[in-house]
Amino acid sequence: RxxxxxxxxxxxxxxxxxxxxxxxxxxxxxxxxPQTNALIKLVIAGVxxxxxxxxxxxxxNGGEIEISTFIPIANTLMLIITTVGGIxxxxxxxxxxxxxxxxxxxxxxxxxxxxx
Numbered sequence: 001r002x003x004x005x006x007x008x009x010x011x012x013x014x015x016x017x018x019x020x021x022x023x024x025x026x027x028x029x030x031x032x033x034p035q036t037n038a039l040i041k042l043v044i045a046g047v048x049x050x051x052x053x054x055x056x057x058x059x060x061n062g063g064e065i066e067i068s069t070f071i072p073i074a075n076t077l078m079l080i081i082t083t084v085g086g087i088x089x090x091x092x093x094x095x096x097x098x099x100x101x102x103x104x105x106x107x108x109x110x111x112x113x114x115x116x
Contacts, residue, residue, distance in 0.1 A: 011057045
């Protein structure tokens with residue numbers, strides 16, 4: 001919001017600008033093209049990430065929900081998705097601490113939800 005209504009062009013410029021430091025890192029640490037299987041997964045993840053950025057931008061610029069409400073909820077949802085993904089995709093352990101943290105995140109989202 002602080003940059004004004006920049007729309008999808010602003011999201012594109014933000015993403016393209018991120019390529020500058022990433023390119024330097026790839027160049028100076030030994031650029032390698034991933035194998036086909038990994039490359040397909042990276043492209044799919046990139047498309048999902050791009051779609052998420054567009055949706056995130058639409059919500060932020062829409063003004064229908066306060067930033068102080070939306071960003072904590074969005075960040076917490078990212079942690080919840082990461083936790084569930086780690087358990088399902090990488091067979092990570094489930095223990096009492098993770099369950100308690102997961103429940104606290106859900107309670108936090110409930111408390112932060114927009115009212116009115």
